[in-house]
Amino acid sequence: MPENKTAIIIGAGPAGLTAAFELATRTNVRPIVLERSTYMGGISRTVNYKGNRMDMGGHRFFSKSDRVMNWWLERLPAASDAASAGGDLQMLVRSRVSRIYFLNKFFEYPIQLSLNTLMNLGFWRTMRIGFSYLRTVLFPPRKVENLEQFFISRFGRELYETFFKSYTEKVWGIACTEISAEWGAQRIKGLSIRKAILHFLRQLARRGKTQSDIAQKDTEVSLIEQFLYPKFGPGQMWEEVARRVIEKGGQIVTEFEVTGIETKGDRVTAVTGKDAQGKECICEGDYFFSTTSVKELVRGIKANVPDHVREISEALQYRDFITVGLLLKRLKIQNAGKDGGKLIADNWIYLQDPDIRAGRLQIFNNWSPYLVADANQVWVGVEYFCHEGDDLWRRSDQEMGELAIAELDKIRIIDKGDVLDFTVARMPKTYPAYFGAYERFGEVREYLDRFENLFLVGRNGMHKYNNQDHSMLTAMVAVDNIIEGRTDKSNIWEVNTEMEYHEAKKSVDKHVTAASAIRQEIRRTEGD
Numbered sequence: 001m002p003e004n005k006t007a008i009i010i011g012a013g014p015a016g017l018t019a020a021f022e023l024a025t026r027t028n029v030r031p032i033v034l035e036r037s038t039y040m041g042g043i044s045r046t047v048n049y050k051g052n053r054m055d056m057g058g059h060r061f062f063s064k065s066d067r068v069m070n071w072w073l074e075r076l077p078a079a080s081d082a083a084s085a086g087g088d089l090q091m092l093v094r095s096r097v098s099r100i101y102f103l104n105k106f107f108e109y110p111i112q113l114s115l116n117t118l119m120n121l122g123f124w125r126t127m128r129i130g131f132s133y134l135r136t137v138l139f140p141p142r143k144v145e146n147l148e149q150f151f152i153s154r155f156g157r158e159l160y161e162t163f164f165k166s167y168t169e170k171v172w173g174i175a176c177t178e179i180s181a182e183w184g185a186q187r188i189k190g191l192s193i194r195k196a197i198l199h200f201l202r203q204l205a206r207r208g209k210t211q212s213d214i215a216q217k218d219t220e221v222s223l224i225e226q227f228l229y230p231k232f233g234p235g236q237m238w239e240e241v242a243r244r245v246i247e248k249g250g251q252i253v254t255e256f257e258v259t260g261i262e263t264k265g266d267r268v269t270a271v272t273g274k275d276a277q278g279k280e281c282i283c284e285g286d287y288f289f290s291t292t293s294v295k296e297l298v299r300g301i302k303a304n305v306p307d308h309v310r311e312i313s314e315a316l317q318y319r320d321f322i323t324v325g326l327l328l329k330r331l332k333i334q335n336a337g338k339d340g341g342k343l344i345a346d347n348w349i350y351l352q353d354p355d356i357r358a359g360r361l362q363i364f365n366n367w368s369p370y371l372v373a374d375a376n377q378v379w380v381g382v383e384y385f386c387h388e389g390d391d392l393w394r395r396s397d398q399e400m401g402e403l404a405i406a407e408l409d410k411i412r413i414i415d416k417g418d419v420l421d422f423t424v425a426r427m428p429k430t431y432p433a434y435f436g437a438y439e440r441f442g443e444v445r446e447y448l449d450r451f452e453n454l455f456l457v458g459r460n461g462m463h464k465y466n467n468q469d470h471s472m473l474t475a476m477v478a479v480d481n482i483i484e485g486r487t488d489k490s491n492i493w494e495v496n497t498e499m500e501y502h503e504a505k506k507s508v509d510k511h512v513t514a515a516s517a518i519r520q521e522i523r524r525t526e527g528d
Helices: 014-026 066-075 079-084 115-121 123-138 147-155 157-172 182-187 193-206 234-247 294-300 307-315 397-410 436-448 468-484 514-525
Strands: 005-010 029-034 046-049 052-055 091-095 098-102 105-108 226-230 251-253 257-264 267-274 280-284 287-290 318-328 348-351 360-363 378-386 419-432 454-456
Touching: 005 014, 005 267, 005 280, 014 029, 014 066, 014 234, 014 287, 014 468, 029 234, 046 234, 046 318, 046 419, 052 318, 052 378, 066 468, 105 115, 115 123, 123 147, 123 157, 147 157, 147 182, 157 378, 226 234, 234 251, 257 294, 287 468, 294 307, 294 436, 307 436, 318 397, 378 397, 397 419, 436 454
Parallel strands: 005 029, 005 287, 029 251, 098 348, 287 454
Antiparallel strands: 046 052, 091 226, 098 105, 257 267, 267 280, 318 378, 318 419, 348 360, 360 378
């Protein structure tokens, strides 16, 4: 293994911190993480507002990769060890409940074949959806190039126009016909009406049985029923990882603004930037990991970057994100008749109504009761998708809070008189976009991959809509390549391109299977 070398890692999100942890525990390479902000976790951070914790976007700790599951439960020391070292990292087992709120009614998410769905849709709309899907089966589209064609090929036009079109265009701010079908292949994978029906039949067959294995390897990610979740939110996981990186001799520098990437031939030699005091710094290293946006990375490279590469990278687009945290006395919508009218069980509620700008609602009480300072109150996150600099992004916190309250009141989810407090958090470049210059992204990738000691990992680092576990896997595979002396980066880019998550090195951490580890975790945390 490499000895007495240094790795410079740009960004302290899941990919950057995973790379740092892997290097610190598996090699003699010393990781130095450069983070622009003061917090750990990037998009997976946890915002603490007066003791109420807010998960930016909602992060389920679930993966079909044994390697990632073992990393969460085994490679990081057990919760008792963390507590004795000053931490309190516990992984709770949570039930997944997500629904669509449309026409002031609840539908399963994803849409499932059920009596509730049929009753909510009505006889004629159900018939139209059925015949539309049958038409697609009998006469499939000749080409699937954009997202609209992708949805129609999976669900039929009627279901697409009822449940997918308006919400997707709200998320991306652009017509589905202008978004690459690759987005659907990346995010939806094998989900279809056929799989939804099979999942429904399996649920009927399992009814009354105990769910003892959270691995759910034969289940589409959108259909999983249980997941793990850190007691105090995802940021707690990454704060603990950062602590252990430092404990192992690594370094994490916050409030560091990267301004340049020094190169010599086909190698990166250093990163330049400014520290918290505005002092110019140069960080030399042997290996370099980038989780920053590709646009910012290319801007910073001090070399003769081809004009077409700069042109494409500058034209890459992103979707940004705002969460309004609302502290409430109660929700207006309740599970009346089921559990005495207590808090509804949903983690997420997808807001389909095209007349409001809010896209999704998180109920933080249901992610973890420890996210809420007062168990008698309801703590929710109203999520808005926007472009940095647009009218939503420019609104003051007061204006955003008033908008969220008014919209939830309008669709009868809350009564505005029950609002106790609110806060607003903004996250730029949350979603790399699969439109605009994206169709030529391969040219940028080809240029950047020429730098043999530069590794692009994570969602923004690869301009790839990865989940948290995929981002972690890209970092793990990159460290594998350093250990093995491999300069070809194709295996990093292959993560999450197949129906099952790519595993580059199945021999790692196989001494305890993910399923048995999770079963132990379920038994340990059943009371939470």
